[in-house]
Amino acid sequence: MQTKNEKSNSFWLGALIIFAVSAIAYLPLASKFGYLNDDWYLMYDMWVKDPSFFHVIFSGDRPGRALAMIPLFSLFGFEPFYYHLSAFLFRFLGGVCLYWTFRMLWPWKRFATLAAALLFTVYPGFLSQTNAIDYQSHILGLFLATLSVALTIKSLLTVERTPRFLFMAGSILAGWGYLSQMEYFIGMEAFRFGCIFILMWRTQGASRLQKTGNLFIASLPFLLVAGGFLVWRLFFFESDRKATDIGLQISQLTSSPLTLLWWLNYLAQDMVSVTLVAWGLPVYVLAFPMRLRDVMSAFGWAGFAVALTVLGMNRVDKSRSEAEAGPSLSREALLLSLISIVGGLLPVILVNRHVTLPDYSRYTLIASVGAALLLVTVIEKISARIAVLSFFVAIAVLTHYGNAIRAVDEAQATRDFWWQVAWRVPQFEPGVTLIASYPGSPLSEDYFIWGPANLIYYPEKQSANPVEIKLPAAVLTDDVVLEIATNGGVETPLRRGNYLERDFGNVLVMIQSRSNGCVRIINGDVPELSPLDQHRLLLIAPFSRLENVKTEGEFPTPPAVVFGGEPEHGWCYFYQKADLARQRGDWEQIPVLLKEALDAGHYPEDALEWMPFLQASAVLGDVEQVRSTARLVTVDKFLRLQVCNIMTDFMEKETLNDEVKSVIEHNICK
Structure with a gap:
């Protein structure tokens, strides 16, 4: 029998392997990351307000996020690198907590428990790790969720009353903590009760009725996690966003009988996505198109991760024979993995969201627990299991490196775009609606444009709420093209504490066709257009009003912490x-x-x-x-x-x- 000291040493060896491999997956390019996507409006709001404004930003859907972002911003300020470090730390701790859970469930299965936790930590189906400021809450929530489940299992295995109560209380508090960050993470409760079921059903000499009774009693305290949250969410909290209004989304089931069939269809598709597609499509989309020098670097890091995996797993395998008798991992792990996958996906589908890779990869996070466990149930049956595990680790590292290259390129392209604008434009007339086209970077939200524009040209502090966006922007959708072409008037959206007036009769178009080209500020009277410009830009270019560029005055200096030094x-x-x-x-x-x-x-x-x-x-x-x-x-x-x-x-x-x-x-x- 293994001593307590030997168990502790083997656990920390496993944690060290998770740390080293996940660091290789997430950190090689972290110092080069910048602001991406939703980071822009968050950081602009902090520039003109103070950290307490996070309460206003998140009050309409996830008010608990402010409790995480206020201390993080107070520590890290506007420097993106520190957010990437903390995101990595939370990701690693989440993997360690899951490893702890698996070790408590199957202490005799050294390889399988570590392999499942490792694959979960570097899971290639989640691709928003590079968007670390906005997704801090997602990754923190995932850590709190895995911690909550680990404390649940620890409380059930603890005999002494006081420690048992403390573990139980910690589990409930961590559970409320993760749900305060992301409500659709509630699918983790399926994993929690699946773990409880496995423990209770192992009771020797008990009838099924007795096991059911034990299961009910053991589960009862932890119903407070989901139950307490749902009572608050459904009966006391009013959501401003339809996407996070649970009652409104579920009510669609009664209004359309086809809704249930669509949900089942999406569930089947998403199960395939999180278990199979996540290991193939992202690496194909992100790693294969890399430049040759980046491919060489990616394979170098992947080889390093594989070497550490092989060395670590060989030592884990030799540390203790796994031939001892115990409940079948395959049966229990298969059951738990399916429960976790379905449980992780259902809350997403019930609010009419859907896993699509690589764009909406965040919806794989909770289901990835089950996806990693399911994969390991297959791998551990293979004689060359360490080699097969290493292959999947390599895929994950290649995927994350390719994803990091994309993030670095997009951040650099955005910085270069706005440095050119700062060289060209001393000041914009307030109120002009900006239309921008970045080279190779998709623009899905207007604040990808107005965030950097206002940071440069209107960075002054604001005392009133909401924040007034002096330079609004619009994404060039079909509807926006039609509005501009027909002088469609003014929109006044108010979103997350930011108010702007979009005047489609007063727009300014800025185009950069390729990364090595220059930004063109379009004069609608005589637009200069490239064969590489999108066709939508050709349609609205004649409506661009160059007079919105003030030609006199001092040129702004983009803040270096955001845009880097002047190129x-x-x-x-x-x-x-x-x-x-x-x-x-x-x-x-x-x-x-x-x-x-x-x-x-x-x-x-x-x-x-x-x-x-x-x-x-x-x-x-x-x-x-x-x-x-x-x-x-x-x-x-x-x-x-x-x-x-x-x-x-x-x-x-x-x-x-x-x-x-x-x-x-x-x-x-x-």
Whole structure:
């Protein structure tokens, strides 16, 4: 029999393996992450308010999140790296708590319990770890959920009354804690009661009736977790969001008989997604398209994780024979995994949400407990089980590295975009509705645009509630395109303590077609558009009002903690200054900027970026420069036709000499 000291040592060895492998999965690029997605509005609100404003932000759906975010922001402020460290810490602790639970359930199954906890911790189906500020509550909630279940099992295995009561109380408090962060995590209760069932059903010499009675008595105190939360949520709390209004969502079942069939359909699909698709699709989407140097780094980290897994698991396997008699892991683990998967998915489906990878991966979190356990029930039957486990660890590390590369690229692209805007625009007129197109980064919410814009141009503290967004924005959906094209009027959304007035008759379009190109502030009278621009942008570009760019005043300096230090002054710096000079009518300045750029070895990647220099040379009567630049800017049929139209209009508005006009007519428009 193994001594207590040996058990403790083996547990901490397992925890060390989880820590090392999960650190490899989540931390290699953490210092390069920036703000992503919902982080933008949260951090802008903190910039103009104070941490107590988190109460306002989350009051409408999950007020408990403020209790987590206030101390975290007080510690970390605006530095994203620290949030990524704490997110990793909570993820690791959640894995250790699950490992503790599995060890208490199956102490004789060393390999299986550690393998399941390890795969849960690095589960590749959850891809929002890189969005650490906004998803802090999700990851903290997951840790509290696994801690709550571990304390439940510990209380049931403890004989002494006082420690048993303390473990029980801690379990209930941690349970309320995780539900205060994410209400749909309530599916963890299925895992809790599945664990209790396994323990109670093992009772030797008891009839089924006695086991059922024991199960009921053991479960009774822990009904306070879900029961207490649901009483508060259903009868005392009023949700502002339909998506988190439990009563409203479930009422759809009575209004449409087909709802139940759709729920069953989604349940079947989501079970496949969390158990199978999560190990294939994300790695295909995220890791396979990486650049060669990133692929080499990813395989290096994956190899390191595999080496640690093999060494650690070999030591765990040798530490104790698993041939001792005990209840079958396969039967119990299979039952518990299915209960956990279904339980984790049902609350998501009942509020009409659905697991779609990789975009809505957060809905896999609770079900991933069962998904990892189910996979290990298969792996432990294979003779080369350590090799197979290592293969899945490698998939997870490759997936998370690819996901991290995507996050780094998106954050850097956003920083570069707004640094270019800051070089180009001294100030925006308040109230203009911004339409932006980032290179390769999907924009699903308007605050992906107005968050950075207001941080740069309207960072002043605000005392009133709600926060007034001076520079609103809109995502270019079909409805928004129609509103802009028909001068559709004003919207006044109020969301999470932020109020804005979107005027679709007063928009400014900003486009960056590719990451190595420049941001173009579109003049709707003569829009300059690239063949690479989205078709929706072509439709609304003529409605862009350039007069919303103030041409005078001091240029803002984007805060370094958010946007990093000022980038090197490459081609796009000179392009932005030349474009501003063009708007000002300062034609003499533009050739000076061009000479500086060319002398420094900078050239455009997009031929369209020659336009300010072409027009300046035309106004200044530099015929040879017009002729040579015209050859550069008319490289294809689309650009030639567009440049011809722009320059024809330009000839009507500006005084050009006859020789320049001849070059335009014969070298560009012919």
